[in-house]
Amino acid sequence: MSRKTNDPLHQLRHPVAGLIRLGVLLGGVGALTSLLPFVAIVELGRVLLSPGPLDIVRTEITALVIALALALGWLCTGLALWATHLADHRMQAALRRDLVRVLGRVPLGWYSDKTSGAIRKAVQNDLEELHHLVAHHDVERIAALVLPASGLLYLGWLDWRLMVLAVVTFPVYAVAYAWMMRGFGDKMEQLDASFSRVSAAIVEFVHGITVVKAFGQTGRAYQGYREAVHDFSERYAGWVRPLLRLEALSSLALSAPVILLATLAGGAWFLARDWVGPLDVMAATLVAMALPQTLLTLNQGMVAQRNAQAAAKRIASLLAAEPLPESRHPRQPAGSAVEFEQVSFRYGDGHEVLSDISLHCRPGTVTALVGRSGAGKSTLATLVPRFHDVSAGTVRVGGVDVRQIAPEVLYQKVGFVLQNAQLVRGTVRDNLCLGRPDAEEAAIIEAARAARIHDRIVALPRGYDSVIGEDAVFSGGETQRLSIARMLLADTPILILDEATAHADPESEARIQDALSVLAKGRTVLVIAHRLASVMTADHIVVLDGGRIAEQGGHEALLRRDGLYAHLWRLQTGPVEEAGEWEREARA
Template sequence: MAKREKGELGTLLAPVRTRLTVAGVLQAIASAAALVPYVMLAELARELLDPARADEGRVWTIVVLAAVGLLVRTLASGAAATVTHLADVDLQLRLRRDIVAKLGRVPLGWFSGHGSGEVKKAVQDDVHSLHHLVGHAVLDLVSAVVTPVLTFAYLLWVDWRMALVTAVGLPVYLAAYAAMMRGYQAKLGEINAATARINTAAVEFVNGVAVVKTFGQARRAHRRFAEAADDFSTMFRRWVEPMTRTEALAQNAIAPVSVLLLVLTASTLLVSSGSLAPVDVLPFALLGLGMGQPILTLGFGMGAMQEAREAAARVTGLLAVPELPPAGAPAVPEGHVVEFDRVTFSYDGERDVLREVSLTLRPGTVTALVGPSGSGKSTLARLLPRFWDPGQGTVRIGGVDVRDIPSGELYRLVGTVFQDVRLLRMSVRDNIRLGRPEATDAEVEAAAKAACVHERILALPGGYDAVASLSGGEAQRVSIARALLADTPVLVLDEATAYADPESEASIQDALSTLVAGRTVLVIAHRLHTITGADQIVVLEDGAVVQRGGHDDLLKEDGVYRRLWERGAVKEESR
């Protein structure tokens, strides 16, 4: 797991690795230079407190060196931070561009199982989570290594005994921190699972509050949520309490006040015994107190580092999604006959959702797909606009495999209207015009009238220029207007009137009927009374074609279609 995460981070950071190396070198120089003023202060004290060795020239040399060290530290640390933050901005821009470009190449069907929230998290949140890793982590790591090592080396030169006393807290801190991090990933997974249980219980309680109150079960439903919260609290406390105690021990081991206490105690004993000059206490009081500070800073950033590793895994996973292969040998369809030739398809590579499906759709006709839920209707229809590619078999338009039709040309041939309508955050006019960007305002309004949504749009504040939230039925009619405007020769309709009210359903059906002339139409039917006039009805069950024919002929057969029809009739009578 750790190797995989390290590999994912390495892959993501490859474009900025050189700049991070340069920043690390600059930070090493800055960390070394930051010690110079303190060393010079100690040396200045030696000069001024010992009149016998006082030398004005040497004193000014020490002062100049201290000033130079401060200047170098300021310039080098500023340059290092500038390099890492510019690298961070460049990397975020590159990753966001790569992700957006990737989303343009993945199969359209991928978006069916991945909501906009997941995409937003990857593009915005996860990429932003890499900021600490690129902008700060390298600098913190270099400081955490260079500062203690150089400080300890100088203190050893002054007095090895006091150096050991000053650094005694460092191994204690490292050992405590290692113990604190043991099993961190497993515990974090348990906490995430407990949090998910709380969220589920809360959503169930809120969504079902009316039902549970009606049946007098509000207290029971609340108890389920309370138990989930208590379980989380108990688990979190068992994990955090010992870790907090260990963390407190680790931080106190290298805290300045703890180091100062050790330095003063040891130096008092050594000075009293005559084995240490009083002036030699100063370097340990000055430099020893800050020796562990870079390590503390690095420790405080470990949470952000972990978040960055997890974000890198998600971003890498998204960038690794298999792409839809581009048209290998682009070809131009001759006509608009649609053929499904022995098509087999599976989402997981194991269970076939479609099995050996063959059918032909001719221009000027309507073919309706019907069948029980899960029979493969939507999957088959979405192979036509190439949401996915079939595992076996071929989908052709005009005699050409859809895999050999460039995507831009394919979407000019095939229009779609599905139940799960998505409108973009733009004006209603521009949402309709997505079907044909060059369309005039008059053509947009004509399409809206045909889709029976024109009057509703005019009622919005701003009319066609409004950016408004529409109901499901209204959004679907906007989608129908978009398809009418696109005027594609092949049309896929997934129960296009599913959200329409009874008054407008007939009008929408009339509007859709204008698309049939000279066009190839494939309809996914959930309400059978809407497709009784279809030229061809294809019945699917368990991913295979079990019946086909006209409405009247299929009703005469003792098969799936008649059972579905009778079941639908019972439902209509019960309303």
């Protein structure tokens, strides 16, 4: 397989390669015709300065050639950019569709392994990097190659010494530039990776600012962003600082005054020896003055191509994400029972999180998963809506393996309220109706009332039509109640609650608990809890330890057993003075 075939950038551009080639061809013609006015001006000078009567016809023809060449050059360049912009539009539309398709089909647990900043960079910033490369780079590069090459050929046709004179200062810059660009690709990859960490740190810090401020950890949380910025600045300064002086000195070789001085001085020497005429020197000067801009374009194009290659690699990596496997012959679940049969789960690195879990959650009951942090509570619960698939064993919903249920059917059966509830950009009504777009007004209001959030919504400037982030700003507890109302409206018979009151103040927690009690009625509920007091009335309590079921039963029975559950209960409810220092901090 060829190198090009393995290049992510080549693969992304391949569907629109024909339009890009058309743009390059038109751009080359446009650049070539843009040289004609320079040549015609020189020839017009010859006509005007030639002895004898003025040749009117030749003068008019030359002037007409200049006008037509300018018009043709502008037309070809415009058509070239139209073709490449059309190619970019088609490529961007296809990539966005593919990204939406892939991101909509990956397991929900895939997002827990990715930072939101990294995903945002791939689906937004990286697509912008590709825009310049596809829509502008190839046309600008062909023009930057054709124009100086044809100009130098023209000078060589006049006199080879003029061609040398036009580039006399370039070797100085070429040697310095080659030295400065050593290891450019590796350095750009390092800088790009560092900037990705900065972007991710910004997003994560902003998203978590409410929590870290509430617990007085702003400085600590800011540390990750500060370290990412420091790493980027050190890498960038370490690369650029030694090159600045050399860049400043070598750039003088391409400055207009230096090129003009060198060309006119050399031209004067040529004239003194009668090698060329004055108009030939003028032609050499015009071509020489146009060369630095073409070099700058090529230089910028190299940087843009490197950035685009890195962006294409990230986009290709995102597009290569494994989708959630779907059964070719999906089955319809019957009922709302949830069963775990000898379930084990390990992440891609081989780390086992759950081992041999067997559990039956009957319809209309509340099953609580408790245990120490890292015991596998959330992982076990999220296997039901297929955030991940089991490594061994079976998870069944309504008697059917969840892997044999179509995703859209599964999410009509299973709803979840997570501790970090999210709202999408749109109206309050849009957010409530995500799981049931055709819900009637009465049903929406009923769900909001049951979730204890209706009064807060109607107090907004436009009520249910208020836009999140503009005239509707909700606290963490209010956001949780909105997500509960959303689940009530979706009316899923199975519900996963992952510590839905984790970051709420006491008043908000009481309202959330009231809303949850309404939400749980008549459903199969699986609750992940750290505060045992919040689940002491659950029908069944399962205590996990080290990814296994340590014990299970009712609250009173587990206390009498005096095992891990009783130990955790005493830590949370016993006298503070009897607890160790780490226990008191945990309660705080």
